Amino acid sequence: MGGEITFFSRFEQDILAGRKTITLRDASESHFQPGEVLRVSRHEDGAFFCFIEVLSVTPVRLDALNEQHARQENMSLDALRQVIKEIYPGVDELFAIVFRIR
Numbered sequence: 001m002g003g004e005i006t007f008f009s010r011f012e013q014d015i016l017a018g019r020k021t022i023t024l025r026d027a028s029e030s031h032f033q034p035g036e037v038l039r040v041s042r043h044e045d046g047a048f049f050c051f052i053e054v055l056s057v058t059p060v061r062l063d064a065l066n067e068q069h070a071r072q073e074n075m076s077l078d079a080l081r082q083v084i085k086e087i088y089p090g091v092d093e094l095f096a097i098v099f100r101i102r
Contacts, residue, residue, distance in 0.1 A: 003032065005052070006043040014074045015040070015101065016050060022072035023097045024060070024080075026088050030095040032057055037102055051102040060096045069096065 007015060007023065014020035032038065036054045041047055060069070062084060070077040084094065 003036065004039045004041065005029070005032070006041050006046075009042045009044050012042060012049055015052070018101060019074040020072070021098060021100065022069060023099070024065075024069070024073070024084055024094045025097060026091050026094060029097075030057060030059075032097055038099075052099040053102045055098040055100060056096075058096045058098075060094050062092045062094060072098070 005023075011020055032054045034054055034056055038052050038054065039048060040050045040052055042049065062081065065077065065080060065084070067077055070080045073080050075083070084091075088094070
């Protein structure tokens with residue numbers, strides 16, 4: 001088994017339904033490897049809710065986020081940029097972690 005990753009509870013249903021297939025993280029969470037299976041829990045209370053398999057990890061700059069990233073996050077591009085700015089204020093270099101539910 002691989003590592004662990006947390007998501008805010010507001011994303012749980014989209015992940016479980018397969019509507020959210022990407023997560024954007026800062027460098028501290030860029031170490032995941034394709035093929036790695038991660039235990040997923042809610043950020044707020046640590047409750048486990050699924051396993052995901054990492055498909056790819058790719059660097060992406062905040063200003064390079066596009067409609068495909070937004071679709072994979074199941075939100076609009078403007079909403080995605082706003083969420084990223086709230087979670088990672090002042091961070092421009094992110095990592096797109098593409099995953100599938102296991």
